Amino acid sequence: MALLTRRRLLQTGMAGIIGTGIAPMMFTKGAWAQEFCNNPTGDTVTFGFNMPLTGAYADEGADQQRALTLAVEHLNGEGDGGLLPTFSSKSLTGKGVLGKKVAYVTGDDQTKADAGRDSARRMIERDGAIMICGASSSAVAIAEQALCQEMGVIYMAGLTHSNDTTGKDKKKYGFRHFFNAYQSGIALGPVLGEAYGKDRVAYHLTSDYTWGWTQEESMKNATEALGWKTITPVRTPVGAGDFSQYLTPVLNSGADVLILNHYGFDGVNSLTQAVQFGMKDKTVNGKKFEIVLPLVSDLMAKGAGEAMKGVYGTSNWDWQLKDAASAAFTKSFGAKYGQPPSQIAHTSYVQALLYADACERAGTFYPPEVIKALEGFEFDGMGNGPTLYRDTDHQCFKDVLVVQGKRAPTNQYDLLDVVATASKESVTYDPAIFGGELGPDTAAMC
Amino acid sequence: MNALLTSRRDAITLAIFALVVLTMPVWLQPFGAAYPGLMQKFAIYAIFAIGFNILFGLTGYLSFGHAAFLGVGSYTAVWSFKLLTMDALPAIAFAIILSGLLAVVIGYLSLRRSGIYFSILTLAFAQMCYNLAYSVLTPITNGETSLQLNLQDPRIIDSALAPRPAGLPSASLFGHTFSGLQGFYFCAVMLLIAFFIAQKIFASPFGMMLRGIKSNQTRMNYTGFNTRPYALTAFVISGMYAGLAGALLAVTDPLAGAERMQWTASGEVVLMTILGGVGTLTGPVLGAWIIKYFENIFSAFNEQIVSRFFDFLPAGMHDVVVAVASKFVGEGWNLTLGLVFVLIVVFLPGGIMEGVRRITHMFDKSRRAPPTPARLSTQPAE
Structure with a gap:
């Protein structure tokens, strides 16, 4: 009780100082002291990294952990600085965030x-933890x-590709740098039309949860616009592991394209098994049977090996991109871990940096201010070209890569070819199509 | 006289238990577990294990499908939040009723067999429930995405009483919303009530009847008892306990996922009970706490923390020890748990409670005769 009155007193006093107009900027910045969840008081600030270390997406989680650890190193000025020099916002200096050293905790x-x-x-x-990043x-x-x-607490989403994350289920405290299924559909549609023609019959195998549902819907819309049937x-x-029972009916269904809305080990397993079924060599309706994996990552391409060759998909980022930022990140990641980063590593790393940068620009860790700094933020130099964090749904807008499994890889990491790029403008859509509400930004006390 | 003594001992146990549970935020501090999220889990899974033990510990029927009731409890509670009100009590009531009904159906069918056949039947039913929740009933359960609250939920009673708040509401009790520590105390009180009821069941003639089923069902039948209604009652009661636990999971965190019904979750409560001590009152509670502690704390250790822990070792040895030890923490927490489980089952077949008894007897040897081995050995169901 005594503490409360003391705080009241301090607040009132502070208001008085500000009211008289003699307060410099730093006072207004500090005026939120202790009024929000996990306000860092010591000389460190803690980030929470939560990723799948077990389960169907464990490979992805492992790479995510590598990237986030690297991000913390760079924020604290260790290592070669990674993307800090190429990032268009220059507020990060490698001295932690707002003068506090970044510490982190991890979870599975x-x-x-x-x-x-x-x-x-x-x-x-x-x-x-002042923010959570991962998934x-x-x-x-x-x-x-x-x-x-x-x-x-602000949530910087890792790899999440469902339309719902920034659509139906969007939240004021949630931010997504990764692209989504709708954008995959827009990017992949024309490429598929050109490669496979306008008269195709598609068979979908879909992971039974929010991401699978929305990707199936988006792919269906994109391919039906081409004139395909579904x-x-x-x-x-x-995590089914064995997809043979789902693959058996495909060849007798009259379909000549199989669209696998699977990710992680699921994608690897279903693709490999489909190829083992001989699907790539079949001819149906007088056309060569094709397989499409709308969301693909290096890790999956590596897992699927031979089966991935010639298969189309989309990616958020690829380590073989030629811009300075991509090269810098690949170099930095490669130097530490001896392998190129995957797209999940990239998006998670960027998310951690973007959060840190937003705190610097807001001048505080107070979430509503950090949210304001992130909303509508335009940046470049993170490997995706000019990018916008849209304020209405907290979705990032940037180029989307259409990739194809390389037919003649030169080394074990050279697995995907970027065959087309859908421009930022072409993948921008009206946020109203997915509905949802962001909700309030009031700072809770956790 | 004897009954009076038992009830007095029970009252003392309950008092000590209450003290231990309610002071959790204090004594868990050094273990790094004194945060509301985990303490709520401690209380909730203790309820789950106590309920499971009423069936397994007393009648010897090993159910491998109790997670189904937990899941049904959660789904019911979340739907009560979505459709009616954020108040916790109706949600809990509906959850207990519905999981009880499901237990009647599953129990009626499964209890026609005993021993391993019973276990397999319950497992089969639970897997059926899981698959229903996971892919067939997705309009009701939202599948893998898991059922969550929405801003657009009707919440008929709440919206009739007061204007809608801006964000997502949290669970409340008579209009008083609770979160964090209050949520823990709510669960803790529920745990104490659950513990008290279990004590009464253990001490009652009904409990005696259940023990009779465990020691020799055929003999019970020959003496003229129809054992099945008793076993079914025990099954339903333990199903309702699981439903209560499921509802509390939803109350403390309004989300219900199908993985709560998976066979691993059913197996977990078996492990909890065996680890703590089958047929004892406090054993399953201890088992639940240990398993949840491992799951939440050990899984969060990363190499950094291990490295800091072994800082005192010389450099070369340090690296080796860290490399080995870090296999047992983080994502390897299951490995540690497995080891602990094996050690306990091999050396203390009666679980932790047997260890506790052995220690107390070591001190009491001079005063009391050693326990009869019959009391210590557990007997499987027929």
Whole structure:
């Protein structure tokens, strides 16, 4: 009680000082002291990194962890600085964030929404994490984003490709740098039309959760716009392992294209098994049978090996891009881990930097101010070209890459060819098409 | 006289138990576990394990499908939040009723067999429930994405009483919303009530009947008892406990996912009970706490922390020890848990409670005769 009155007194006093107009800027910045969740008081600030270290997307999670650790090093001025020099906003200096050294805690979300929320709560309630970054599954990302909204902690989503993350389930405290299924559809549609013609019948196998559903819908819309027909899609459980029971009916269904709305180990397994079924060599309706993997990563291409060759998909980023930022990140990551970064590593790294930068520009860790700094933020030098963080849905808009499994890789990491780039303008859409509400930005006390 | 003594001992146990549970935020501090999220889990899974033990510990029927009731409880509670009100009590009531009904159906069918056949039947039913929730009933359960609150939810009672708040509401009790520590105390009180009821069941003639089923069901039948209604009652009660636990999971965090019903979750409660001590009152609670502690704390250790922990070792040895130790933490927490489980089952077949008893007897040897081995050995169901 005594503490409360003392704080009241301080607040009133502060208001008085500001009111008289003699307060310099630094006073107004400090005026939110202790009024929000996990306000860092010491000389460190803690980031919470929550990723799948087990489960169907564990490979992705491992790479995510590497990238986020690297981001912390660079923020603290260790290593070669990575993207700090190329980033268009120059407020990050390598001296931590707002003068505080960045520390981090990690957790395993097990690729499960429940476990992810548990882990995020531990980081927020026990470890005092000021922001949560991570996830490799949209189901987990959406669940954690909702939790973070409740707790008043900013959530920088990792790899989440469902339209719902920044659509139906968008949150004021959630931000996504990664692209989404709708954009994949826009980017992939024309390429597929050119390569496979306008008269095709598609068979969808879809991961049975938010990401699969929205990607299936987006791919369906994009391919039907070309004139393709769609056979009733089939839903498969996440982490199924054996997809043969779902693949058996494909060849007798009259379809001549198989669209695999699968990711991680699921994508690797279903693609490899489809190829083992001889699908790539079949001819149906007088046309060569084709397989499409709308969302693909290096890690999946590596896992699928031979099966990936010639298969089309989309990516958020690729380490073989020629711009200075991509080269800098690949170099920095490669020097530390001896392998090129995957797209999930890139997006997670960028998210951590973007959060740190927004705090610097806002001059505070106070979430509503940081949100304001991120909303509508335009930047460049992060490997994707000019990028916009749209304020209405917290989705990033940038070029989308259409990739194809390389037929003659020169080394074990040279797996994907960038065959086309859909411009930022072409993949921009009206946020109203997905509905949803951001909700309030009031700072909670967790 | 004897009954009076038991009830007095029960009252003392309950008092000590209450003290231990309610002071969790204090004594868990040094273990790094004194944050609301985990303490809520401690209380909730303790309820789950106590309920499971009423079936497994007393009747010897090993159910491998209790997660189904947990999941149904969660889904019911979240739907109650979505459709009616954010108040916790109706959600809990609906959850207990619905999981109880499901337990009647599953129990009625499964209890026609005993032993391993019963276990397999319950497992099959639970997997069916899981698959229904995961892919067939997605309009109700939202599948892998898991069921969550929405800004557009009707919440009929709440919106009739007061204007809608701006953000997502959180669970409340008579209009008083609770979060964090209050949420823990709410769960803790529920745990104490659950513990008290379990004590009463253990001490009652009904409990005696259940123990009779465990020791020799055929003999019970020959003496003229129809055991099945008793076993079914025990099954339903333990299903309702699981439903309560599921509802509390939703109350503390309004989200329900299908993975709560997976066989691993069913297996987990079996592990909790065996780890702590089958057929004892406090054993399953201890088991639940240890497993949840491992899951939440050990899984969060990363190489950094391990490295800091072994800082005192010389450089060369340090690296080796860290490399080995870090395999057992982080994503390897299951490995550690498995080891602990094996050690306990091999050396203390009666679980942690047997260890506790052995220690107390070591001190009491001079005063009391050693325990009869019959009390310590656990007997499988027929």
